[in-house]
Amino acid sequence: PTFLLAFGPSVPMLLSFIFIMTIGEAIWQPRFLQYVAETAPEDKMGAYLGVARLPWFLTKMITGLYAGWFLMQYCPEEGALDTGTMWFWHGMIAIATPVLLILATRWMRKGFRG
Numbered sequence: 001p002t003f004l005l006a007f008g009p010s011v012p013m014l015l016s017f018i019f020i021m022t023i024g025e026a027i028w029q030p031r032f033l034q035y036v037a038e039t040a041p042e043d044k045m046g047a048y049l050g051v052a053r054l055p056w057f058l059t060k061m062i063t064g065l066y067a068g069w070f071l072m073q074y075c076p077e078e079g080a081l082d083t084g085t086m087w088f089w090h091g092m093i094a095i096a097t098p099v100l101l102i103l104a105t106r107w108m109r110k111g112f113r114g
Contacts, residue, residue, distance in 0.1 A: 002094050005087035055097075066093075 001020040004013045033052060040048035074086035101108075 002087060002091035006084045006091060008084040009081075 001017050001024070004017045004020075007013055033049065036048050036052040037045055070086050070090065074082045
């Protein structure tokens, strides 16, 4: 839904983004953690759940590294704002992980089998 913000500043688009993200998180996150808990060995459940949260933590760190640069480039103190382009590139970065995971599925499954 990040691409909704690429159309430029708009309150309806912002509210749509917040609504879709909230519903998506409410559905995805509990189910993902349930899956991790169900597949983890009994004695390693805490470690598995901790590692399952690692992508969320890394996302926050990585976003922090480029967010300031994005703001300086696309939302300068003086001059024209280009928030649509900023959100477009943010969306492209966000979509890279699922695309790369889909492309790496065969490699990952082969590694799990042995």
